[in-house]
Amino acid sequence: MKILFKISLALLFLTFANISCDDYPIDEDGLLITERSECYVSNFELLGSDYQTVRTKAAVIDTLAQTINVEVFWGTDLKKLWPQFSLVTDAKLDPKITSFVDFSDLSNPKSWTVIAGNRVVKKTYTVYITVQPKP
Amino acid sequence: MQRKYFNLIWGMALVMLFAACQEEEYALPEAKTQLQNDCIKRTIGPHVAGLNLEFVYAAALGHGQGKLTVMQVDASIAGAAGTYLEHRSFHTNASGNDVPVEIGNPSVTNGAKTEVTFTRDTVAAALRYYYMIPEEARGRTVSFTFSAKASTGETVTYSMGPYTIAKMEMKRDIVLSDNNLAYFSIADMTAYNATDAAGKAGNIDLVYLYRAITGINFNHALVAPAANADYLPGITLPSGVNKDAKVSRTWALRDQHLARLQYGIFVDDIDFEQLNISDAPNYAINLRAESGAWVETADGKYRAYIYVNSVNNNARTMTISIKRYQVH
Numbered sequence: 427m428k429i430l431f432k433i434s435l436a437l438l439f440l441t442f443a444n445i446s447c448d449d450y451p452i453d454e455d456g457l458l459i460t461e462r463s464e465c466y467v468s469n470f471e472l473l474g475s476d477y478q479t480v481r482t483k484a485a486v487i488d489t490l491a492q493t494i495n496v497e498v499f500w501g502t503d504l505k506k507l508w509p510q511f512s513l514v515t516d517a518k519l520d521p522k523i524t525s526f527v528d529f530s531d532l533s534n535p536k537s538w539t540v541i542a543g544n545r546v547v548k549k550t551y552t553v554y555i556t557v558q559p560k561p
Numbered sequence: 562m563q564r565k566y567f568n569l570i571w572g573m574a575l576v577m578l579f580a581a582c583q584e585e586e587y588a589l590p591e592a593k594t595q596l597q598n599d600c601i602k603r604t605i606g607p608h609v610a611g612l613n614l615e616f617v618y619a620a621a622l623g624h625g626q627g628k629l630t631v632m633q634v635d636a637s638i639a640g641a642a643g644t645y646l647e648h649r650s651f652h653t654n655a656s657g658n659d660v661p662v663e664i665g666n667p668s669v670t671n672g673a674k675t676e677v678t679f680t681r682d683t684v685a686a687a688l689r690y691y692y693m694i695p696e697e698a699r700g701r702t703v704s705f706t707f708s709a710k711a712s713t714g715e716t717v718t719y720s721m722g723p724y725t726i727a728k729m730e731m732k733r734d735i736v737l738s739d740n741n742l743a744y745f746s747i748a749d750m751t752a753y754n755a756t757d758a759a760g761k762a763g764n765i766d767l768v769y770l771y772r773a774i775t776g777i778n779f780n781h782a783l784v785a786p787a788a789n790a791d792y793l794p795g796i797t798l799p800s801g802v803n804k805d806a807k808v809s810r811t812w813a814l815r816d817q818h819l820a821r822l823q824y825g826i827f828v829d830d831i832d833f834e835q836l837n838i839s840d841a842p843n844y845a846i847n848l849r850a851e852s853g854a855w856v857e858t859a860d861g862k863y864r865a866y867i868y869v870n871s872v873n874n875n876a877r878t879m880t881i882s883i884k885r886y887q888v889h
Contacts, residue, residue: 474810475809475810475811475841476810476811476812476852477812477813478812499777499778499847500777500778500779501777501778501779501792501844501846501847503841503842505840505842506809506840506841528840558776558777559776560774560776560777560791561774561775561776561777
């Protein structure tokens with residue numbers, strides 16, 4: 427009787443373990459890996475040291491060329507900007523943005539890679555910054 | 562063996578069940594009749610020299626037992642002019658207004674001791690105490706001993722503190738004006754005109770200017786004299802005015818001491834101690850009312866937070882308030 431009970435319990439455990447692994451795989455960040463292959467940036471924001479936008483107008487995102495062009499106000503401190511990417515569902519960004527980024531070297535634009543929900547498709551976007559000209 | 566433990570557990574459970582269910586008859590609590598006291602501190606935020614520390618001290622004794630005769634406060638450091646203990650006890654009426662009831666003579670301050678002598682029969686009173694933080698308390702701690710005496714001969718005391726008084730200094734409502742009082746010194750926390758600035762060139766850290774330039778947002782600006790001339794359009798610096806500074810613009814940091822608005826935000830010593838704006842530029846343009854800027858002088862001696870109280874485009878002025886911390 428005891429043996430039967432133990433066997434049933436072990437089978438039940440294995441069944442649950444099998445179900446959870448098959449349906450919800452997770453990546454190294456603990457995020458769900460899904461079947462989505464879409465891989466693009468839907469919106470882009472750029473904040474200054476005062477956490478206010480420094481864009482003069484909406485950023486131009488070219489999903490084919492994988493570029494983001496953004497013009498910032500004249501006088502913006504380019505050494506301390508916080509880029510914010512809005513991505514398609516389930517996608518993630520690499521490297522992660524955890525603090526202000528130095529954009530002052532305009533000849534070497536910064537790049538980030540968007541990784542699709544299936545973690546297979548990857549596209550690298552380059553952010554080009556121009557400063558509003560002084561009249 | 563197992564049965565023994567089983568019985569023991571059941572026995573304990575039964576005891577607890579009966580103990581928990583035992584009813585206790587309610588009895589109205591009897592008020593204490595002896596002299597007693599309590600105190601609260603009303604001031605929040607860092608304690609800055611030149612500002613008040615406000616307390617409310619209450620004392621009471623049973624009705625018919627006697628009356629209050631004296632209330633007093635002893636501070637470990639004598640308060641500055643303006644320190645007093647209210648001689649009126651306040652209560653709130655139905656409209657929510659404070660209604661004062663005079664209970665004695667205005668307080669008398671002698672050194673660190675402030676005292677109110679009661680002249681009306683009073684068995685309970687809550688008096689407000691305003692301690693004007695003196696300059697000598699800066700960077701030190703201050704404690705208070707509140708006490709009350711009754712006609713019964715009883716005395717009660719209540720200790721408050723110690724409270725650390727901030728090292729930082731503060732000055733409010735400094736008016737900067739374009740082309741006049743445009744040269745600001747962090748060391749002096751004062752704005753100078755060009756003539757006076759030339760005589761204090763070594764102390765001038767920032768230049769205030771207002772420019773309405775079509776196509777860009779320049780407007781009201783604080784710029785270090787050493788900044789690129791692009792950020793000082795139309796400015797001819799007085800002789801010797803050439804210092805640099807780090808300036809980092811902020812938004813929504815409405816320090817309550819400086820802004821006197823409803824926001825419970827305070828810049829304190831620790832903010833200056835941990836401030837790192839080594840990579841900040843030497844200018845802040847397009848400053849608006851309720852914005853601000855962290856500033857560090859070129860020699861690293863002072864760190865400051867400048868809050869913009871108001872701007873006036875027509876008069877080309879900006880009113881600022883400042884908290885300043887001496888690093889070394």
